[in-house]
Amino acid sequence: MEKKIRVACVLVAIVLACAGVSFAADYPTKAITLINPQAPGGTLDIQARAFASVAEKILGQPVVVVNKTGATGMVGGLAGAQAAPDGYTLTVGSVNIPNALEWEIANGRKPAFTRHDFAGIGTFTMSPTLLIVPMDSPYKTLADFVAAAKAKPGQLAFSSGGLYGMSHLPAEIFGKAAGLKFRHVPYGGGGPSLTAVVGNQVDFSVNYPANTIPLLRGNKLRALAVIGAKRLKSVPEVPSVKELGIDAEYYGWVGLLAPVKTPKPIVDKLREVTKTVVQSKAFVDMIEEPGDEVNYMGGEELMKYMDAESAKIAALYADMVKEGAK
């Protein structure tokens, strides 16, 4: 009896393995979930949903975005890293992943997952942030602002969407490059952080084009500069900090990741589909309408980019931790 059971198990295993191989050919056969570690309505959400709506038509299966928020993206990131590597659960990754992970490491804690738990599929955008001030602010140009910040070190306050997140680091990087010190007031997310600027609760903030430019166009806030190497196509009147001699840049990339053990045929298919979607007119229009820009980077390049970035961020954090300990 035992021997029969063992044979049966082996047969079942073989059948399942064959099924697994043939999976790639038929992939996808059911709905695909994209885990978004950020709050609904935020930067990642908008892009992920735009992607989902176009990808669905190409893949022929529903693509659903699910928000799993918490702990600056750690909750969602962990869920994505631990998801079944069958290609049906992907993660909307962003620069927040290395941000959050490196911070844990810099503080001597072991993070619950790492970037090596993921395989890169492709990016949607790699946008820089805009330095924004309230409409009532006395600063009309970047030069005014920098001068004021130099005169009052540590007094100008900025809001961010969360510690060590996508809307905090660019401000730190800018501060370091310009030799300025600021006061940081964390808020619970990109939305509240923006509202704080609109409501004149803080002196400035940094945030991404998709959320910021509509408010700019509606005259709810003012943009002083782009924290990057070049100006943005959608707001050509906003100078880049490089023009004022400040060497700061930070790109909040948003893209798609899969668990690292996902079978290669599925990963390749996803990469192909992502490339098609990101370059399709429908997607480009959806991204550019609020003023953002599409920027595709392939999966393997993305992983290398994340490595380079993580090193830079780790160095930044090392400094910050040292200063914090003073």
Next chain:
Amino acid sequence: MDVLNNLVAGFQTALTFKNIYLCFIGCLWGTVVGILPGIGPLAGIALLIPATFGMDATGAIIMLAGIYYGAMYGGSTTSILMNIPGESASVVSCLEGYQMTRKGRGGAALFIAAWGSWIGGTLGIAGLMFLAPLLANQAVKFGPPEMFALLLIAFILLGSLGKGSFFRTAPMILLGLLIGTVGMDQLTGTMRFTHGIKELYDGIGFIPVAMGVFGIGEILSSVEESLVRQAHRVRFRELLPSREELRASWGPIFRGTGLGFFIGLLPGSAHVLASFLSYTLEKRLSRKPQEFGTGRIEGVAGPETANNAASESAMIPFLGLGIPTGPAPAVMMIALLIHGVRPGPLFISEQPQVFWGLVASMYIGNVILIILNLPLVGLFINLLRVPFRILFPVILLVCLVGTYAVNSSVVELIILLVSGVLGYLFRKFDFDIAPFILAMIIGPTIEMTFRQSLMRSGGSFSIFWASPISLALFALSGVLLLWNVYRALRPKRASWEKVLEEGT
């Protein structure tokens, strides 16, 4: 008037057969989702978003909006009938509503809840219509210091929420506050009390705790008595509120609308705060405050109205600025984005047909809901006649599944059970549960706004009286505190009077 013209145009869009049908489906689904413990409007909306892909923007939004406020109506049903808050805003309705059910007035409570919700919702929409652009600008001026001042008032009022003396309520409030600190501290990234359990990174979800402490705790206490309950035949007349109950409800309903509308504009989970403040307001204004907790209709009418008004006004900052202030408007935003509609400062002017179609459909939605809910009152009351011996295992199961369905987390089930045990023990030891839950909800925000304000000012406390709003609110909280102290000292005289009366 321009607004009215636009509204008429909006109704023309909304009153098409298809849109009414979609609104109905949304409302129905929302009611079901609201009734199910654990699954709230967010999950309900998220589940139905894929179904909207084929539709046009207006239709999709109408349906999803229907889900959102349908859930507000549905959530109160389980709170009132079974002491199980179906979703966050309904927690306060458990306090008086369930007591009314125990007295056989559950039908009346449901009726008034639906009625108040309708008025609050409709008036809220009217406010939205006329005041949206104006208010959106004002709402953003409410920053951390102002928020802290407001929450301080709420906190002081918490003390008077308990049935017993302040000293008996205080430790429950402290316990709630302490549990609220679990999770990652947003301002420094420090993990508090999480012990490496990843499900706790985001804090202890308050829905499992509320369901456990109220609902499961209630079941555990009830099973101590005989499991056989006398089911009494409910006559139709008992389903409707009595004349005094109706009369008593008008005041709370109107006050609730005003209060709820104002609070909904603020960031965060405004409906809970709105319903809670309305409850404490009614208790303060009532001539028989000691009867609160035994089933006073004002305690249902006010909060239910307030939370519907708050859900309407919560849309204002979001529609006016494109920034969602809470999870529910955020999901609405998603729905809009999918269909290529981007809310924001230019939304109302650039896409008027969607905005006004949405507004008109909100009115229609509220009407549909009241038509749906009133007959359902009879249905639900009859459900209660199912013998308790059959009902309670089902309730337990549904609570467990409902909680699991939200985050697929066994840890949350454990939290549910532990809260149930706590709820049972609290009932045994006669300590008040409501202040505990409410403290858990507002605690984290009070702490965060306090620290944020100080971070903003670089350590100077003057930020708290810098703006007129926060100054006014602090003054109000000072007044309330003094009033509390006065009332605490006064009973000495009252008891003398009683002794004299009893002596003669």
Next chain:
Amino acid sequence: MTKERGGSIIFLAAGIYGLAFSMGFPMGKWNAPGPGVFPLSLSILLCTFGFVWFVQGRAKEGEKPRERLAGLFGKSGTPLQIIGLTAAFIFLLEPLGYLLAAMLYTFTLFFLVSRYKVWISAALAMAFGAGSWIFFTKVLSTPLPTGLLGL
């Protein structure tokens, strides 16, 4: 054990736990409080109240502790059963899968606690277990654990 004592034990326990762990959080400065300040002050207050209530909860004259304990917890048999069964359900949920766990759970509740006959309990358990399973997986498409039977 009086009611006040019982409550005070919960408060003391929470306060001591909070005290133990919040000491480890950074405190910051007095005008820039860190994450430890709030939990620490709450824990201290909880311990204080716990202590006060413990003392206040002294036995009244003439009552015997054992009688009071029985008075409070005498009928706790049934709730304890329910708590135990629910705990079992929670731990068996993922290994057994929802359908099976739910049916077993409701069956045991109906049979042991509600004292229905075996057949009736089984029928009710199947009805509600399967009914809820269908509702949540098919209608609501929520992911429920699939265990032994792949269900």
